[in-house]
């Protein structure tokens with residue numbers, strides 16, 4: 541079921557088109573990646589979904605229906621810039637936000653305590669936001685976005701400022717919310733997180749959609765131009781093979797950049813004629829490589 545549908549959504553600022561006809565669907569239980577270089581139109585798109593600004597064209601549907609103010613109760617938002625007040629206590633602030641989104645005071649407080657415990661920081665209940673480190677403020681922002689168990693969750697650079705342990709903690713939480721049915725619109729510049737979490741993506745480039753679909757299917761559209769080889773002994777002569785562009789070598793193996801995937805067989809033959817091959821793989825492009833290829837020059 542489509543929780544969120546954008547159909548040809550347009551936003552214009554004076555003579556600047558910030559979003560030019562974005563179409564995408566986020567289903568129940570899905571994490572959808574919204575990607576693009578700086579200024580591509582991601583924040584504008586998220587703000588339209590949240591009803592903070594209105595589209596100049598196209599439609600946004602929530603559970604099949606157009607926007608109304610009650611939808612604030614089924615949406616959660618973690619903005620890239622911290623959205624919480626520095627001088628207000630965590631409990632006051634998050635409980636207030638949860639009540640605004642339709643929760644009873646008691647349920648809100650229980651939910652906040654659950655999340656603080658879940659993130660192993662129950663003592664933050666009485667702390668002011670400004671007393672917390674940047675990463676812990678980010679965690680509080682995350683709790684504020686999910687405390688009311690939204691059906692549609694919008695995450696903008698959700699893991700920024702977090703150490704690796706906390707990134708894993710939040711990542712597993714995001715996966716859990718997905719498994720419980722939350723539709724998640726996930727925007728980030730960190731392609732490795734997108735690879736791990738999202739099935740479908742849209743890449744925006746200067747306000748337009750340039751790549752869209754399932755990551756697996758998108759990757760199959762691009763040539764495979766890297767071969768990974770790990771061997772017991774040294775391999776000589778890889779650079780001289782026709783179609784090999786260059787070879788990166790470290791103690792674990794060789795990453796061979798090729799002009800077409802067919803060269804791979806020659807690489808394997810060459811290696812096997814000289815030593816024992818431990819691992820051989822024709823690598824598909826990473827999302828990062830695809831992103832740079834499509835959007836490379838677009839930073840404003």
Ligand SMILES: Nc1ncnc2c1ncn2[C@@H]1O[C@H](COP(=O)(O)OP(=O)(O)OP(=O)(O)O)[C@@H](O)[C@H]1O
Nearest residue numbers: 553556557558576577578579580581582583584585
């Ligand atoms: N309030 C505004 N008034 C005028 N132009 C705006 C406004 N907000 C955004 N823009 C322009 O719209 C375009 C898209 O901006 P947007 O903030 O949506 O990009 P983004 O993809 O979120 O970028 P980033 O990755 O840097 O956050 C940019 O050219 C930006 O300058």
